[in-house]
Amino acid sequence: KQEVTQIPAALSVPEGENLVLNCSFTDSAIYNLQWFRQDPGKGLTSLLLIQSSQREQTSGRLNASLDKSSGRSTLYIAASQPGDSATYLCGLNTGNQFYFGTGTSLTVIP
Amino acid sequence: GAVVSQHPSWVICKSGTSVKIECRSLDFQATTMFWYRQFPKQSLMLMATSNEGSKATYEQGVEKDKFLINHASLTLSTLTVTSAHPEDSSFYICSASGLTGLAFNEQFFGPGTRLTVL
Numbered sequence: 001k002q003e004v005t006q007i008p009a010a011l012s013v014p015e016g017e018n019l020v021l022n023c024s025f026t027d028s029a030i031y032n033l034q035w036f037r038q039d040p041g042k043g044l045t046s047l048l049l050i051q052s053s054q055r056e057q058t059s060g061r062l063n064a065s066l067d068k069s070s071g072r073s074t075l076y077i078a079a080s081q082p083g084d085s086a087t088y089l090c091g092l093n094t095g096n097q098f099y100f101g102t103g104t105s106l107t108v109i110p
Numbered sequence: 111g112a113v114v115s116q117h118p119s120w121v122i123c124k125s126g127t128s129v130k131i132e133c134r135s136l137d138f139q140a141t142t143m144f145w146y147r148q149f150p151k152q153s154l155m156l157m158a159t160s161n162e163g164s165k166a167t168y169e170q171g172v173e174k175d176k177f178l179i180n181h182a183s184l185t186l187s188t189l190t191v192t193s194a195h196p197e198d199s200s201f202y203i204c205s206a207s208g209l210t211g212l213a214f215n216e217q218f219f220g221p222g223t224r225l226t227v228l
Contacts, residue, residue: 099156
């Protein structure tokens with residue numbers, strides 16, 4: 001069974017700093033991987049989707065990479081802002097099922 | 111992008127009553143819909159996967175007789191929490207994906223439904 005882990009569980013950085021969130025998975029047989037943002041009490045917002053055949057995706061200050069062979073994905077956030085404070089989840093689609101990571105709670109300090 | 115709606119967004123009910131939550135894909139045909147729940151300060155957990163016209167597949171530990179899922183059309187899935195109890199209070203989120211077009215192999219999430227059982 002697929003296991004998805006995110007490290008660190010919590011991260012606090014000063015505004016303007018670049019940061020990297022990590023997502024590890026145990027089974028490389030995936031269709032795609034998504035990074036989500038969750039604000040307290042709200043549904044998930046999809047940030048980036050990386051298809052199995054892709055290595056990375058970029059959207060604004062966000063860059064996500066995928067290395068299936070090592071079972072890793074990273075979400076890079078450039079020039080962090082207080083509005084980036086949220087919980088970030090990675091999710092894997094295996095075609096039949098979707099698995100979420102454990103989440104990283106990010107706090108950007110003004 | 112594709113849009114998924116949920117109704118209601120918030121519901122409060124008395125213990126022992128049943129609550130139905132609707133999940134709709136507004137601009138694409140959702141061949142597969144997923145239901146998740148998130149207890150406070152815990153990770154979002156998949157409850158069940160439903161394919162249109164088929165019985166839902168439930169995750170281990172999820173009571174299928176308590177959480178009834180119906181996916182009778184390509185745009186609507188419902189989750190009914192039967193005989194709800196306070197421990198069922200949670201944030202319920204659905205997502206949908208399709209085989210073609212907007213939602214091909216990508217999941218789009220509804221805004222969630224917060225259930226509070228008194």
